[in-house]
Amino acid sequence: MKRKKIPYGTKLPVKLTLRDRDLIRDETLGNPDFAKFAVVEGKGIRVDMSLDDIEEVQGYVAAAANHTENKKLQKELDQLFKKLQVFLDAYDDQADL
Numbered sequence: 001m002k003r004k005k006i007p008y009g010t011k012l013p014v015k016l017t018l019r020d021r022d023l024i025r026d027e028t029l030g031n032p033d034f035a036k037f038a039v040v041e042g043k044g045i046r047v048d049m050s051l052d053d054i055e056e057v058q059g060y061v062a063a064a065a066n067h068t069e070n071k072k073l074q075k076e077l078d079q080l081f082k083k084l085q086v087f088l089d090a091y092d093d094q095a096d097l
Contacts (some may be wrong), residue, residue: 003092011048012087020080021045027073028060051093058084 021035038045065077
């Protein structure tokens with residue numbers, strides 16, 4: 001699949017459930033203020049994030065998934081990782097050299 005080129009730093013609307021937000025905020029070593037300025041949309045939230053932001057959060061999610069002994073938590077974190085990966089697979093903000 002060809003990735004869509006976007007300007008570096010472009011913010012993408014990442015839709016998360018409240019549980020996703022709680023996992024990122026409470027189960028990872030990421031910023032505890034994550035999604036502080038999220039927009040409520042339906043039963044979930046929208047967080048505008050750059051690809052760099054997504055990749056950073058995804059790294060925290062992966063680390064938490066790899067270090068937990070709780071299988072249910074690991075599965076939830078793995079699903080969240082995949083949800084974030086969709087953006088990294090769909091968009092490219094790097095300039096061609």
